[in-house]
Amino acid sequence: MAEEKSPLLQEKPTEINPPKYSPEEEVYYKNVIRKMTLARDERDQTHDEFDGMTYLQYCEANRKLANSYVEPKKQKHDNNFVSGVPRQKLFAYLSAINNLDLSIDVQAYNERNKEERALGEAMEDIIWETGERDGEGGDSEKKLLRQYTLFEQGTVFVRDSYVKKWKIKKRLKGKFNGKLDSVTWSKRLAESFEGCSRQILLNDNVILGNIREYEMEKQPFIADIDIMPYEEAKQIYGKWERWPNVPRESTDVLGTDREAKKLYFPFKLYKSEETNDVEVVRYQDKNANEMMILINGVMMLPVGMPIMTSDGEYDIAKQTGPIISSFFAYGRSIVYELRNNATLYDEMLRLALKKTQKSFAPPLFNMTGRTLSPKIFAPGTITAGVKEGQVVPVDPRGGPVEGGEFSMIQLLQNKIDEKSVSPVFAGQNPSGGVQTATQILEVQRQAKQMMNLTVAICALLEYKLGWLRLQNILRHMFEPRKISYNEYTGDFTARYFSVVRDKMIPGVGKGKKITRITNEVPSVEEQFEEEEALSTPETPVRITYINPEYVKSAKLIWYLSVVPKEKKSDALSKIMFNEMQQGAMAYPNVNLNYLAERYAEVWEENPAKLFNLEEAPAAPEMAGQPAGSRPSPLAGVPQNPTPANKSSLLTVASSLQ
Numbered sequence: 217m218a219e220e221k222s223p224l225l226q227e228k229p230t231e232i233n234p235p236k237y238s239p240e241e242e243v244y245y246k247n248v249i250r251k252m253t254l255a256r257d258e259r260d261q262t263h264d265e266f267d268g269m270t271y272l273q274y275c276e277a278n279r280k281l282a283n284s285y286v287e288p289k290k291q292k293h294d295n296n297f298v299s300g301v302p303r304q305k306l307f308a309y310l311s312a313i314n315n316l317d318l319s320i321d322v323q324a325y326n327e328r329n330k331e332e333r334a335l336g337e338a339m340e341d342i343i344w345e346t347g348e349r350d351g352e353g354g355d356s357e358k359k360l361l362r363q364y365t366l367f368e369q370g371t372v373f374v375r376d377s378y379v380k381k382w383k384i385k386k387r388l389k390g391k392f393n394g395k396l397d398s399v400t401w402s403k404r405l406a407e408s409f410e411g412c413s414r415q416i417l418l419n420d421n422v423i424l425g426n427i428r429e430y431e432m433e434k435q436p437f438i439a440d441i442d443i444m445p446y447e448e449a450k451q452i453y454g455k456w457e458r459w460p461n462v463p464r465e466s467t468d469v470l471g472t473d474r475e476a477k478k479l480y481f482p483f484k485l486y487k488s489e490e491t492n493d494v495e496v497v498r499y500q501d502k503n504a505n506e507m508m509i510l511i512n513g514v515m516m517l518p519v520g521m522p523i524m525t526s527d528g529e530y531d532i533a534k535q536t537g538p539i540i541s542s543f544f545a546y547g548r549s550i551v552y553e554l555r556n557n558a559t560l561y562d563e564m565l566r567l568a569l570k571k572t573q574k575s576f577a578p579p580l581f582n583m584t585g586r587t588l589s590p591k592i593f594a595p596g597t598i599t600a601g602v603k604e605g606q607v608v609p610v611d612p613r614g615g616p617v618e619g620g621e622f623s624m625i626q627l628l629q630n631k632i633d634e635k636s637v638s639p640v641f642a643g644q645n646p647s648g649g650v651q652t653a654t655q656i657l658e659v660q661r662q663a664k665q666m667m668n669l670t671v672a673i674c675a676l677l678e679y680k681l682g683w684l685r686l687q688n689i690l691r692h693m694f695e696p697r698k699i700s701y702n703e704y705t706g707d708f709t710a711r712y713f714s715v716v717r718d719k720m721i722p723g724v725g726k727g728k729k730i731t732r733i734t735n736e737v738p739s740v741e742e743q744f745e746e747e748e749a750l751s752t753p754e755t756p757v758r759i760t761y762i763n764p765e766y767v768k769s770a771k772l773i774w775y776l777s778v779v780p781k782e783k784k785s786d787a788l789s790k791i792m793f794n795e796m797q798q799g800a801m802a803y804p805n806v807n808l809n810y811l812a813e814r815y816a817e818v819w820e821e822n823p824a825k826l827f828n829l830e831e832a833p834a835a836p837e838m839a840g841q842p843a844g845s846r847p848s849p850l851a852g853v854p855q856n857p858t859p860a861n862k863s864s865l866l867t868v869a870s871s872l873q
Contacts, residue, residue: 235461235514244519248499248508252439253470255423263427265540274552275369275420281551281558282306282368295566301558301632302551306367309550312667313363313674316780319344320682327771335767338715338731338760339774342693343685345715346412355414362416363674370537370549372677373417373440376684377524377531378692381451383408408451410697412688414681417442417532427545432534435545437501440532441470446492449511458516466493467513500530525684526691533684535677538669550670554632561628568617568625579610675778682776694733694764710735712764720817725825727756737761793818 237245259271266274279285284300322339324332347355366372385406392399417440425436432438446464453459497510500523507523509516525531536547582588584606592599696710712733719729730750738746743759750757782792793814800806816823 232463233461234463235458237515241515241519244508245515249469251425251437252423252497252499255425255427255437255439256470259423259427265544265546271546272420277555278369278549278552281555282549295569297566297569298562299558299565301561302554305554305632306364306551309367309667309670310360310363313671314360315783316671316674317783318359318675318678318778318780320678320685321777321779322682322686323775323777325773325775329773332772334760335762335772338762339686339689341715341717341719341729341731341760342689343682344717346685346689346693349411350413358414358416359678362414362677365416365419366535366537366673366677367550369419370540370547370552371419371534371545373419373422373532373534374677374681375415375417375440375532376681376688377413377415378411378688379409379413379452380407381409382406382454383451412685412693414685422532424545428543430536430539430542430545432532433502433529435530436503437499438530438532439497439499442496442498443493444496446494449494449496453509453511453516456516458514459511462494462511462514464492464494465512466495469495469497469510469513500532502528502530526687529687531684533677533680535673535680537673557628557632561625561632564621564625564628568621571614571617571621574611574614575616578614581608581610583607671780675780679776679778682778686774686776690767694762694767720820721756721758722817723813723823724756725816725823726820727751727758730757730759731762732759733762733764735763735765737763790818 262268262270269277281302284298284303286296286298289296320340320343322336322343324335324339326332351358362372362374382405384403386401386403389400389402390398421441423439423441425438426434429435443466449462450459453462494512495510499508499510501507502523504520505522505528506520507517508519508521522528523530534545536545537550538548538553540546540548577593584602588599588602588607591597592602693713696712698711714733715729715731717729717731718726721727721729728750738761743761747757747759750759797811797815800811812827813823816826
């Protein structure tokens, strides 16, 4: 075995001593616990906004509706099935939103209010790359999950943070031949991940300082609780000074009853010695610009440590669905909006089923004076000794479901469709007989009108997360990842990361776009030669260089926007472009070269191969540098940068510090 070089590599548990807090830390600890407990108690009271339920009960009701939860039978002969309509409508919304492109568009302007177009496009590529590296399915999967949570709960909380994770790597020395002592291995602590990561927070485990404040940035403080395996927490916090003081037994800091046996109870844990979990509580106070992390009750940060964001804002984005009130922090979920109608609809279906069952097997009076087996009603059964009139139905009027009852069921179904989306929009056969294509298009148009608010809500969520991601990138990813020594020149070289993305390149079709962050920006001529060397006839290459010192020092103003649009890969975008092209041809002096390039871009083809375009290629453009000039490492770097600021809705402006 290799020698142990780090406490993280120790496999045998060592004696854990509690931390020794200073008097200032003792006072701070008690104050933070008191504030979080009071806010939690206020949240967990009954509220009229939740129809007299507590927030935990409201979250549980939403999950049951979204998962078509089947309640246990109260009586033996009850029908306890549910139609699952809320879940069906939820996925109809989710499918419609997933068909849209909600990516972030970035624009950057310098202090002279001139757009740094190449820098904005490069930042879009960096945001995309960090999303691709975020988890097994990338940000595409996380986007689907956060939209599901938004529709399920009416409110979603997402943290965007820059994390470093470490894990133990082992390497075999030799081959294992079946004998226990035939092989040895070495082990070392290695970095497993470094970058931006988004985490969807469990709604039940988020505590807001003021439940009557709608805007997240105006919350006096926020706290969230995360239960994670000990080894996972060790990957993140194992190198921190107070990690050796963290007890292995999970500590319930806020005194939550973990013995409750509710199905969806958020703090339900098994015995800590079996699961080896830890409780991570993160506290942030924006007004005081301070934060604290408690792991199993141990304070891991110094008192008064500022919030770890570049602008002092919370690193959690909140988005609500349909608004309950401008003076209430939470929203109403899509499934809960359908709750009453869906409950009535399910009850009518149960009654219809029960009446149908009674028509096939009606309850009977047995007046024979002896016990009869139900088998006497089976086809072909001969029963002796029973006279006419001794076995009669309890309700002679019983029969199958009639027209009025069908009309009531259909009425409730229509009410549900009116409050959500039509079955036609969800891709189902329209009710009420065959409809014409014009009628179907009209229904879909009306459904899209209802979807506009939902699309705007999802776009706002992506905008807020885009802002958090941009701040994390500017704070962390423009710092060198590694400093290497050049033994030939005797200089130290800073190594930054680069991004390679398959992308449509204007004028040449689909190719590769490379974004490099470096202090050694080549000249325009050198960059052009490098692009030509890397390009192939099938795959053109374009490179954008970003000077990190320029980005960190310049008075850049950033604008972010989310414009929902159909994904480029679908057939609708091609049809819409053909209509646009036919309309454009009616005007004189149409730029045919541009139309040809756009046509090739829509169909993901190389316009240079598809058409004979007679236009000289433009010189490569540097991010943050004037086009066509030799870049200077400090060109345009202003002094005295201004503080960051935000604008409203889907546009944000910020001066970098």
